[in-house]
Amino acid sequence: MSQPEFRPGDLLIPRTGAPFRTLSPLAFERAFGLWLALRLIWRGDVLVGALGVDCHMALFFDQDWFDHKLRAAGKDRADVAQTLALTAEQVNEIWKDQRELLAHEVAQLAHLLNVTAGEIADRAGAATPVPPEPTADLKEVVARLDELSGRMGRLERLVVELKALMLDQARYGDAQGEAEDA
Numbered sequence: 001m002s003q004p005e006f007r008p009g010d011l012l013i014p015r016t017g018a019p020f021r022t023l024s025p026l027a028f029e030r031a032f033g034l035w036l037a038l039r040l041i042w043r044g045d046v047l048v049g050a051l052g053v054d055c056h057m058a059l060f061f062d063q064d065w066f067d068h069k070l071r072a073a074g075k076d077r078a079d080v081a082q083t084l085a086l087t088a089e090q091v092n093e094i095w096k097d098q099r100e101l102l103a104h105e106v107a108q109l110a111h112l113l114n115v116t117a118g119e120i121a122d123r124a125g126a127a128t129p130v131p132p133e134p135t136a137d138l139k140e141v142v143a144r145l146d147e148l149s150g151r152m153g154r155l156e157r158l159v160v161e162l163k164a165l166m167l168d169q170a171r172y173g174d175a176q177g178e179a180e181d182a
Helices: 025-043 063-072 077-084 088-095 103-113 117-123 136-181
Strands: none
Touching: 063 077, 063 103, 077 088, 077 103, 103 117
């Protein structure tokens, strides 16, 4: 078995020391594809495919993107803490990639920044879960719950008004009864 000829600038296969050009076309395509994918993810570049789909996925939390989106929405990290019901320290841990976002936090952050949950998950790091998209049935349930919540609020106000009327009636009745006794 003869040794392959080395040329200046040859990329070598790890562990074997052979140049990549000695690989079969299929093996080269697989190795190059993996290398390119890892390089794009590591650098956080955006790869636009033939369909024009944004294939961006950050390996780590993309602080600059989130800070830019917060500024564009007129918000800051304190608003994130309030929205997610976290402390400022916990939000800073998210920004430093020391704490992962949970699926429900992804949805809340997407609502705060007015972007999709998928975009938040892509920019928050490779391990960030994407919450399930609500189905039409779930949207109907949420709309119905909102309606019921409004009705419940009106009923609570009516109960308070009735209680106040009853207390006034009791006071007025007591005062009227004392006046008749005198």
